[in-house]
Amino acid sequence: MHRIAVLDDYQSVAADFTDWSRLPEPTDVVEFHDSVDGEDALVARLEPFDVVVAMRERTAFPRSVLERLPNLRLLVTTGMRNKSIDIAAANERGITVCGTGSQPTATAELTWGLILAVTRHIPQEDAAVRAGGWQQTIGGDLAGSRLGVVGLGRLGSQVATVGQAFGMDVVAWSQNLTDERAAEHGVRRVEREELFRTSDVVTLHLLWSRRTRGLIGADDFARMKPTAVFINTSRGPIVQTKALVDALRENRIAGAGLDVYDQEPLPADDPMRTLPRTVLTPHLGYVTRSTYEVFYGEAVEDVAAFLAGAPIRVIDPA
Template identity: 60%
Template sequence: MRIVVLDDYQRVARGYGPFDALPDADVEVLHEHLDDPDALVAALRGAQVVAAMRERTPFPAALFDRLPDLRLLITTGMANASIDLAAARAHGVTVCGTSLSGSARSSNTAELTWALILAVQRHVTTEDRALRDGRWQTTIGTDLNGATLGVLGLGRLGTQVARIGQAFDMRVIAWSANLTPERAAGAGVEYVDRDELFADSDVLTVHLKLSDRTTGLVGAAELARMKPSAVLINTSRGPIVDRNALVSALTAGTIAGAGLDVYDVEPLPAGDPLRGAPNTVLLPHLGYVTDRTYRVMYQQIVEDIEAWRAGAPLRVLS
């Protein structure tokens, strides 16, 4: 049985995953991202099992057409918008995921969200570079205490981020299409309408799932409603925020800054205009990249393979 593990950028898959426990398995781990469909097909040719890292590698219907040997596709996480599940079923491919239980599912991304908020508001990366260059105290930070935290999407992750904002004695407000005042109040958060969220927030943080409804939800009009002193944080999915509108707002100074962990295309291309946008902290999609998460994900990848081979697949995505 040939198994291919995709996108192991850090070269840690074999250390975290007990692949040696799989008898008669030929396991190949790819360390570079393959965004060319022909190169991807060549790399996966003959593989019965493929393990994909999050949504880095799309699996549309056309790709399944070209992978006749594929029988099991595993994605880290329990949802992957980049996989055409209907096409997988039509081609006889079982799609399984991996999961974390309880608060662990959101704590790593919530923690990174606050790392970005603090880094942007206190100019952490700017001051780090300045100090290494021999300069001292080149910026002035912005207080969080008494400021307004706007949470776009008050689900499990958004609620956790909101609680931390409350610990900083921030006013916390929230809106999403399905949020009600009662649900917001249950989290100790003030419900506002969409326009108020963008107009009142000093820090606006995005915590929505990517869908047709949320793609481009934060566009030029929404950014224009924000205060010139406000910052935008996105640790959810890149396409929720209109990239070109964000670059324009940052360049014009109509918002004060942004902290981003997610992008329209990942890895972020060398020529992407976000790389040159002012007052930004950019991270390479690290929200879920922690030791605990990797231990669970790679262990469950092997469990998924073993269960599938035994005829009783686990964590099957519908």
């Protein structure tokens, strides 16, 4: 019998989106609804399993962990990119790594939820009304303001389109963005300094890589208007956290909407939890019903194909 571990099922819903009975061989499936700290605890939890289904980059699988999981034969990640898995090390140990598809619009939608929540102070006003208050803040306007999109790929271009629908002037920058590519989306490419200096909303949509780690720092926040807000639904490590914390605590920017962090889940004593003028969500960008249907449904397909000797959606080392 194959033992399958389903990780980071925080909402206890994985079983609702899967049908493990489709597998060609008997299995024992265990869903874990929490995370563990440290490699020793992770290894102790996963040592009995030959198949692991990982949710995005919640749980890291470096070489040091993979070498201590002698029973592991298949590692499935939701999505086709996962920087937390050492795929080369897995392959060396005979561990197949497979991925799944994803829902292409969920993160862009959450981005606009954060933009609206921060600029119109929705969480504060909601709390005030529930406490018996009324009209505590003055919101900003989107129409006629400037949206700066850092990274005009699949997600960034969706966010840019919505910004245009709001009547915003949309500009974009990334290291490889060309004028022609920007124009295809009705956006004007500007230099990095101009984007941060002139935008009323700066939203980040870059892939996490060695090149982008720590890319956004103190100089960028120093250029922002004191009335501007910063949004990050990409990855926490792309931003130098201390620089963002300092900018918020020193009132140098108006606010931030954050869905991603250096460490996830966010530790209970993390200073991010006490930052002023912020809206914080627990990496919900991908967390929608349609996304989970794809993630868990295709995870079962991956396991079934592997057990049948014909793995699909195999991820090779970059």
